[in-house]
Amino acid sequence: MTDVSGKGSSTLGAWARSKRLVLLGTTAALVLGGAAVGNNGGVQGLWTTPARAETGSVAPLPANAFSFADVVDHVRGAVVSIKVKIAETADASDSDDGPQQLSPDDPLERFFRRFGGEEGTPFVFRHNHPHVEMAQGSGFIISSDGYLVTNNHVVDHATEVTITMDDGTTHPAKVIGTDKRTDLALLKIKSGGPFKYVGFASKPPRVGDWVIAVGNPFGLGGTVTAGIVSARGRDINSGPYDDYLQIDAPVNRGNSGGPTFNTQGEVVGINTAIYSPSGGSVGIGFDIPADEAHGVIAALESKGTVTRGWIGVQIQPVTSDIADSLGLKGETGALVADTEKDSPASKAGIKTGDVILGVNGDPVDGPRELARKIAALGPNVDASLLVWHDGAQKTFDVKLGTLPNDQVASADADSGTGTDNSASALASFGLTLAPSDSVPGAVAAGVVVTNVDPDGTAAQKGLKVGDVILQAGGKQVATPGQVADVLGDAKKAGRKAILLRIKSGDETHFVALELGKAS
Structure with a gap:
């Protein structure tokens, strides 16, 4: 905006005649009028033009008008x-080799950006x-x-x-x-x-x-x-x-x-x-x-x-693909991506792939609302959860626990059997898989993604090399053949999508793989 403070009268006159700046001035007048509404408790005078002196100048406003x-x-x-x-004392593991660059998705990067830290700013960590x-x-x-x-x-x-x-x-x-x-x-x-x-x-x-x-x-x-x-x-x-x-x-x-x-x-x-x-x-x-x-x-x-209430689940939003794959009519609720062993949810019978739709009669729009509702109830409280479970709505009574400081999710998968004549079926989704026990460093269960076609359906859904498929269509999988069999059965049944339960790093989540988009 143009700074008109300290300008001569000719400049101010030009400013007053400028259509663009008059519009800006009008906007300012409306904003100030809003303040007048808050101070005076009414709308009288909101559109009133201040009285002008005979010389054509604007008359002074009353004291404290439009003021906070x-x-x-x-x-x-x-x-x-x-x-x-x-x-503070730096940890012995800290490096003193100079500034270190934090990646944009690093939690420390988000912390340092609060109130002013610039993205990608190098931070020095000194040794002891x-x-x-x-x-x-x-x-x-x-x-x-x-x-x-x-x-x-x-x-x-x-x-x-x-x-x-x-x-x-x-x-x-x-x-x-x-x-x-x-x-x-x-x-x-x-x-x-x-x-x-x-x-x-x-x-x-x-x-x-x-x-x-x-x-x-x-x-x-x-x-x-x-x-x-x-x-x-x-x-x-x-x-x-x-x-x-x-x-x-x-x-x-x-x-x-x-x-x-x-x-x-x-x-x-x-x-x-x-x-x-x-x-x-x-x-x-x-x-x-x-x-x-x-x-x-x-x-x-x-x-x-x-202290906050806790049921012991990892949750994620319900997308349209996920809703279609589960037979849900809407995209509300929170999909259970994982349940912790011996948690209140698992003891009540809630399992991965369920969708929590309501708490004590109140609907749940998504994961954040569910987290807030459960936390607000507090520990040792009996809660009634409305859940989409095995294709139908069911009510579970859950006694809430206490939210721990650090939650560690567990994903237990059975091995199972299946055929491995699946390369062509999986290739149509842009996926190459291998049993986890055949990949050094992989988790003990599930099927590891060893290659992803960047133009394939799987890549579009965010699957990447190193991800582990723990379940397909609600079934534990241990071989690529089992994954291919589930995908084939879902196609024959006319399903639009199939849910894959994925372990990526330390997190577990669901991906809805659209069957109609396979080439």
Whole structure:
């Protein structure tokens, strides 16, 4: 946008006559009018043109018109800057050969890109050299006795935490509890008080609502930006419970853990991540919603940790191909790609290839919703799951367990028998297979993919060399002949697709191989 500040009157006159800039000015007027709606509680004056003086100049607006100043004055005393001292010692296995390049899909790459790390940035890992690091972030006080909220990644591995108030005073603080899965942390100021505090909003914002972000970008201290809620329910692949608010109020490095307010001064979200090709704000920020944060923070305050319900399954979305192969009418629910041994799900009779359609009478749209519903119920709770099982709906009663810190899935496959006269049948899908026991380093069960035609159906579905087919059409397979037999039987039965259960690396998932596309 053109900067017209400090220009002479002739420049301003040209600006006023420019059609393009008048349109931009109109847009600005409508936006400001939106602020007036929030402040005045009505729509009167939204389309009203301000009175003009006889000279033709625009008359001054009333004091505080279209301003967020009252909201900011109300909340800024509860927003704090956080400085963290982190003492680390590099692991003996770390290399000191210089910068190392992280791949784009490396989890560390996603971590370092939060609030500013550029994609592909080299990071130096030093060998056995203790060092002290300083980190900065933001937070907000939620009680008069000094409990405050921030992101887990702001205080992770902290040895010392210092809080700077809006008036510049500082206080030491301690970490009460953290939750890595939602990236939230609860702290307590050790001295002083009573403190000014803010509360969580009682209802979520709507897309298009005004919001105000307050925080400590780049260590500058209390900084206020404004924008709107751009979207809800965003999944940014940071965890199983992703349900972020997307906002366009500018947030940058140092805003982590800071609050986003509605126009009533209530917290609607916690700034956590940004999408940034350049490292700075491009108007796409992500907030943990207040309704999710409220429950997590309450658990951290009472127990110092968060316990969640768990059924012990790996799940994936139901695509149209998968729905066709299972005889489902819709693409809702969560497909069970694997069940853990002795887990609540396996004990109840749920097996791989089932689709979980509902929890306690509420439908499940997809894997993320199922994960959130089960987690929210908590451990040792009886849940009723509606499942598509062996071609029909069935209800399973499951007693939920406690979500472990690290889940390890197991895939047990029987060997079985079958003919190996299958090369031509499998070639029509662009696949070359071999028994896993014939491939050095392969897993003990299943059939290994040894070659994939890049133009074949299998490649289009993402199969690659080294993947292991554990099941085909719900049957355990141990030889290429068994896979070919299942594919042939499905074709004869007029099926559109067949489900393959694939182990790729440490993960297990299903792939629907379309039979009609085989050449």
